[in-house]
Amino acid sequence: MRFVRVFLLLGIIFIQSIADSIIDTSSTLESPNQTPQIPIVNGFKKLYSLHADNFIFLESLSPTHSNDANQTQDNTILKNPTISNKPKILLIMDDIQNASQIKQIQSLPLKIIPSIFPKTKYNPKTPLIAQKNAFYMIHLPLEAQNFEQKELEPIKVGTSKDNIYAIIAQIKQDFPNLLYINNHTGSKFTQSEKDMLNLLSVFDELGLKFIDSVTTPHPASEKISHQQKRLIMQRDIFLDNEISTTHTKAQLKLAIQKAQKKGYIIAICHPHTSTFKALKQMSDELNHALEFVTPKELESYLSSQAITHYTRERFYANAQ
Numbered sequence: 001m002r003f004v005r006v007f008l009l010l011g012i013i014f015i016q017s018i019a020d021s022i023i024d025t026s027s028t029l030e031s032p033n034q035t036p037q038i039p040i041v042n043g044f045k046k047l048y049s050l051h052a053d054n055f056i057f058l059e060s061l062s063p064t065h066s067n068d069a070n071q072t073q074d075n076t077i078l079k080n081p082t083i084s085n086k087p088k089i090l091l092i093m094d095d096i097q098n099a100s101q102i103k104q105i106q107s108l109p110l111k112i113i114p115s116i117f118p119k120t121k122y123n124p125k126t127p128l129i130a131q132k133n134a135f136y137m138i139h140l141p142l143e144a145q146n147f148e149q150k151e152l153e154p155i156k157v158g159t160s161k162d163n164i165y166a167i168i169a170q171i172k173q174d175f176p177n178l179l180y181i182n183n184h185t186g187s188k189f190t191q192s193e194k195d196m197l198n199l200l201s202v203f204d205e206l207g208l209k210f211i212d213s214v215t216t217p218h219p220a221s222e223k224i225s226h227q228q229k230r231l232i233m234q235r236d237i238f239l240d241n242e243i244s245t246t247h248t249k250a251q252l253k254l255a256i257q258k259a260q261k262k263g264y265i266i267a268i269c270h271p272h273t274s275t276f277k278a279l280k281q282m283s284d285e286l287n288h289a290l291e292f293v294t295p296k297e298l299e300s301y302l303s304s305q306a307i308t309h310y311t312r313e314r315f316y317a318n319a320q
Contacts, residue, residue, distance in 0.1 A: 233295070
């Protein structure tokens, strides 16, 4: 009987691997169309895109060894699948800065975690907005390679640890229930191991956790996670770099497929009208296929599965 079960399991894994390979080669590459882009040359060079929110260096069309080859299968296979039959999804909506956006999130039958901009002279009421939501994060501006927003002064490469501490401590004071922070922009800062070590050290001192939005193909959090044997959660997919309901729905379907393969996924979206429309139209399908969780719930789940290094799911497209 045991031999039969093993044989059936191997057959299922083989079929799933074929399906996944088809998905990987037919998926749509995340790419905003609302801003100038450098086209893909012969389908192999990296695609660079300037999102309204992030300066994002998107993944190349072929896997990189830094995030794939060095990861063991132990981190991708769930240790105790009896905990829940549904894959987990942490769905973060970035760029939240007003009460209207919170109301739109709350109108959806989905557990969506708003990531709210820190308090600034341009957004003085964001702490009040946070109070309207049971779960929230802070969307922390970090320095990008080629993108600036005057109203959102980022923490820059080379900022001293003391100054970083002062900035984050003020945010913690403005948002006393804060536990998790993800980066807004940051393609330059998050590549710097020295600066990321300072930032994470400050987070540790203040009882905060970092979720990497992954706006560069070479995030220093990868190396730090391995070196320190600490779990640093990472974005798997952007849902709406292309602002259209059709694209967002396609990305949501892809997210479901990838979550079913891996068991968990982190998706990031933005408060676009098309995004809200896509989420509403697919809410039944999403709730049926996935379990929506908070950052803390996902972290607890990964811990229960003995996952100590976040395995980020890559999204590729055909080279055309």
